[in-house]
Amino acid sequence: MKNQLAERVKALTPSSTLAITAKAKELKAQGHDIIGLGAGEPDFNTPQHILDAAAASMNEGQTKYTPSAGLPTLIKEIAEKFKRDQGIDYSAKEILVANGAKHALYTLFQVILNEGDEVIIPTPYWVSYPEQVKLADGVPVYIDGLEKNDFKITPEQLAGAITERTKAVIINSPSNPTGMLYTEDELLALGKVCLEKGILIVSDEIYEKLVYGEHKHVSIAQLSPELKEQTIIINGVSKSHSMTGWRIGYAAGNKEIIEAMTNLASHSTSNPTTTAQFATIAAYSGTQEPVEQMRVAFEERLNIIYDKLVAIPGFSCVKPQGAFYFYPNVKEAANLSGYENVDQFVEGLLEEALVAVIPGSGFGTPDNIRLSYATSLEQLEAAVERMHQFVVSKMK
Incomplete structure (x- = not known):
C-alpha cells in the first residue's frame, strides 16, 4: 500500500511533553504519589x-x-x-x-x-x-x-x-x-x-x-x-x-x-x-471579580514559591511577571546531580522525586524546565521540597 500520510504531517515534531506525561500517568496508575507541575490551565473551576x-x-x-x-x-x-x-x-x-x-x-x-x-x-x-x-x-x-x-x-x-x-x-x-x-x-x-x-x-x-x-x-x-x-x-x-x-x-x-x-x-x-x-x-x-481573585491567588503562590525554588542548588530563575509558570535554568543542577543533560534530569525528577515537570527542550531552550504554579500551594511546596532534596542527595 502506498504511503498514506501527507508530507506536511510527517514534518511535525512530536510534543516533547508526551513522553514525560505518559510516564507520569503510568507511575500514578501504579499508586505512586506523583506531583504534576505540567498543567497549562488554571486549577479553578469556571465561575x-x-x-x-x-x-x-x-x-x-x-x-x-x-x-x-x-x-x-x-x-x-x-x-x-x-x-x-x-x-x-x-x-x-x-x-x-x-x-x-x-x-x-x-x-x-x-x-x-x-x-x-x-x-x-x-x-x-x-x-x-x-x-x-x-x-x-x-x-x-x-x-x-x-x-x-x-x-x-x-x-x-x-x-x-x-x-x-x-x-x-x-x-x-x-x-x-x-x-x-x-x-x-x-x-x-x-x-x-x-x-x-x-x-x-x-x-x-x-x-x-x-x-x-x-x-x-x-x-x-x-x-x-x-x-x-x-x-x-x-x-x-x-x-x-x-x-x-x-x-x-x-x-x-x-x-x-x-x-x-x-x-x-x-x-x-x-x-x-x-x-x-x-x-x-x-x-x-458579567462580574470580573473571579478573574481578579484567581490572579491574586496566582501572585501569592508566585511570591511564596519563588524564593524556595531559587534556593535549590543549581537553580537560577528570572522572576515571572505574568502567566503561571516558572522557567528556571537547571543546567547546573543537572550537572551537580550527575546527569548529562536537563532532559535526563527531568526523567530523574519524575522517577525518583515523583515530580513531573516539562523539559525546556520542547520550548527551544534545553537548559530550562517549565513548572506550572496553577496548582495548590500545598502541592507546590511539597514539589519544591522534593526537588531540593533530590538535588542535595545526588550531590553527596
Whole structure:
C-alpha cells in the first residue's frame, strides 16, 4: 500500500511533553504519589455565573449553528472588551471567534502563509508556534530571547532576522513559558522595525489578565493606528476566566485577513460551539471579580514559591511577571546531580522525586524546565521540597 500520510504531517515534531506525561500517568496508575507541575490551565473551576449562562442558553433552545465568525452579541462584547481594556476600536468585521486561541492562530497562519514564507519566533516559544507555521508550509525562524535580557528579543535581533521571505513575527506577552512581559517602550521599538520592514505582528495575549506586582500588560496594537493595522491580536477566555475546555478564542485585526479566516473557518469548523459562545458573553459582560481573585491567588503562590525554588542548588530563575509558570535554568543542577543533560534530569525528577515537570527542550531552550504554579500551594511546596532534596542527595 502506498504511503498514506501527507508530507506536511510527517514534518511535525512530536510534543516533547508526551513522553514525560505518559510516564507520569503510568507511575500514578501504579499508586505512586506523583506531583504534576505540567498543567497549562488554571486549577479553578469556571465561575458560576458563566456556568449558569451556558445552562440557560441550552434550556432556551440556543443549540443551533451560529455565523462562522461567531455570535454578533459575542463579537460586540469582545469589541467592548478591547475598548475597555486597551482603548482599541474594532468593528464587527475585524473580529473572528474561533475554537480556542490555538485554532485562531492555526487559521491565521493558513490564510497568510505561502510555501517558504518565514515567521520569526522568539525562543523560548510556546510549543505549537513552529508546528502551526510548518503546517501552513511556512518556515520557522528562531531568535534567541536571552535569559540576561529576561528572555526578550531586541529590535536589533529582529531587524537582523528579517529577509525578503519574512511574513510575520510572533510576540507572546505575557509569555508561555517564561512569564515575562514586554514594556511599552520595548514594544514600540519592535513595532518600529515591523513597520519599516512591512511585516505582520502576531500578538498572542492569552495571559493578559494574569500580571503581577507593578507590571502591566500592554498590547502593541494600542500604541499607534499604524501598529494596530499591522497587528493581529490573538486572545481568548481559557486562561483569564478558567475556561480552557470551553474552547473559545478570537482574532482581531485587519479586515481582509479576518474575512479570509472567517471563510476558512466556514469550511473547517462551521462555527465555534454555540453554548460556549453564550458562556463567553457572560464571561465578558458579567462580574470580573473571579478573574481578579484567581490572579491574586496566582501572585501569592508566585511570591511564596519563588524564593524556595531559587534556593535549590543549581537553580537560577528570572522572576515571572505574568502567566503561571516558572522557567528556571537547571543546567547546573543537572550537572551537580550527575546527569548529562536537563532532559535526563527531568526523567530523574519524575522517577525518583515523583515530580513531573516539562523539559525546556520542547520550548527551544534545553537548559530550562517549565513548572506550572496553577496548582495548590500545598502541592507546590511539597514539589519544591522534593526537588531540593533530590538535588542535595545526588550531590553527596
